[in-house]
Amino acid sequence: MNLTTKLFAGFVLISFLFTTVAIVNYRLSEDVISNSAFVSDSQNITRTSASLQRSIIDMETGMRGYLLTGNRTFLDPYFSAAALIPGQFDLLKKLMKDNPDQLKRVKEIEDLHRKWRDEFAVLLIEEKDKENKTSDLYRGIQKLEHGFLVLNEEGKRITDQMRIYFKDFNSIEYKVREARNARLAESIADTRRISTTLTVISVMLGLVWAYYITRLISRRILKMVNLADRISHGEYKTQIEDDANDELTRLSESLNRMASTIDNTFTELDSKNKELDQFAYVVSHDLKAPLRGIENASRWVEEDMGKELPSHIQEYLLMMRVRVHRMENLINGILALARIGRSHLEEGMVDVQALLFEVIDMLNPPQGFKVHLPERLPVVQGAKVELQQVFSNLLSNAIKYHHREHGNVTVTHQQLEDAHEFSVIDDGPGIEEEYHDRIFVLFQTLQERDAVESTGVGLAIVKKIIERRGGTIKVTSTLGKGSAFTFTWPTRVLEEA
Structure with missing residues (x-):
C-alpha cells in the first residue's frame, strides 16, 4: 500500500x-x-x-x-x-x-x-x-x-x-x-x-495511528539521514536499500542517484585539483625561472660594463629588476589567493595581541610611524596564518599608502554577539567613496604602480579569507583624514562544504 x-x-x-x-x-x-x-x-x-x-x-x-x-x-x-x-x-x-x-x-x-x-x-x-x-x-x-x-x-x-x-x-x-x-x-x-x-x-x-505512521516514516527518513551523514563524511559510494515501493522509495532512489553523482563529481574534482596543483607548480617554477634569468642578466650587464655603463642604461636596468620583482610578487599573490581554502590549515586558539606584535615586528614600520594597540585583545579561534595575512596586509597598506613620512595606525576591538570586530584605522589621505568596492577587486590599485610598489592582490586575499570564515569587511573613509578597515571574525567556525 x-x-x-x-x-x-x-x-x-x-x-x-x-x-x-x-x-x-x-x-x-x-x-x-x-x-x-x-x-x-x-x-x-x-x-x-x-x-x-x-x-x-x-x-x-x-x-x-x-x-x-x-x-x-x-x-x-x-x-x-x-x-x-x-x-x-x-x-x-x-x-x-x-x-x-x-x-x-x-x-x-x-x-x-x-x-x-x-x-x-x-x-x-x-x-x-x-x-x-x-x-x-x-x-x-x-x-x-x-x-x-x-x-x-x-x-x-x-x-x-x-x-x-x-x-x-x-x-x-x-x-x-x-x-x-x-x-x-x-x-x-x-x-x-x-x-x-x-x-x-x-x-x-x-495517537495509535499517528505512532504507526510516524514510526513507518521516521525509520525510512532515518536511513536517508544516515546516508546524508555518510556522504558528508566522504562515503560517496554508500547506497540505501529500500523495497517498499512507495513515495519514499522514489526519494531513496533519488538520494542514491545523488550519492553516485556526488561520487563522480568529487572524483572529477579531485582530478581537476591535481591538475590545478600541477599548474600552480608550473606557474611557480617555470614562470619564475625566466624572471630570475632576466634579473641575473641585468646584473651581468652591470658587472661587465662597469663604470662604462651610461647612467640612463643603469636606470633602465634598475627599472627592469623592479618590474621583475613586481612580477614575482604578483605570481606569489595569485598563488596565495588560489590556495585559500584548498590547503588544510591547522585551527587553534590565536592570541591576537601576540600575533600583532609579531606582524608589527615583521613589517618594521619606518621611524615616523606608530602603531597603537589596545591594552587587551582577545584570543580567537582560527588559523594563525590566515589571521596573520589579514592584519599584515591591512597594516602594511596603511603604512605604504600614507601621504606623509609620519603617521599613526590604530587597531581597535569590539566584542559582538557572535563575532569579534576589529578595525585598522590610519590618518592617511583617505579613499574616495566611489573606490570603496573597487579596492577589494583583484589587481586593482588607486595609485600608479611606479609610485607605490603594489600587486593589487593583498585586499583581495584579505576579503577572501574573511568571507570564507563567514565574516565581513568594509571600509569607511574621509578624504584627508584617513581610512578605517573594519572586519568581523566569527566566534564559530563555518563548516566547509
Missing part, C-alpha cells in the same frame, strides 16, 4: 471518529439547551408572578391608606400598579400558553382582581372622593355608601383567594422547575461523560 493511501486512511478514520463525537455532542447539547431554556422560562414566569403579586398588593395598600386617611397621596402606588397590571397579566398568560392548567389559574386570578377592582376598590375610592369634596369632616369608612364591603371583609376574601391561587401557581411552577433542573443536571452529566469517553477513544485511536 502506498504511503499516501495509508495517510489518507488514517485521516478518514480520525475524521469519522471526530464527526461522530460532534454529532453526539450536538444531540446531547440540544437536550441541555432545551432544559436550560425551560428553566430560564420558569424563572421568568416566577419573576413575573412575583411582580404581579407586588402590584396587586400595592393597589390594595394604596386604596386602604386613602380610605383610612383621605389623603390622595396614598393612591399614587395604586394608580402606578393599576397601569402595570394589565401588561403583567398579558405577559404571564403568554408565558403559560403551553400549560393549560397554569394558564387557567392565571385567568382565575385575573378575574378575581378585576372583580376586586371594579366591584370594590373603584366604588369605595369614588365615594371617598365625593365625601372629601362635600365635607371637611372625616367621617370614617362606615359612613360610605359601600363601606359595609370593608366592614364585612368582602375585599379581604377576594384578595385572600387571589393569594391562594398565586400560592398554588407558584408551588406548581417550583416543582416543575426542580424536576427540569434535575433533568438539566443529568443531561449535563451525560454530555460530559459521553463526550469525554468518545473524545478519549478518538484521541487514543488517532
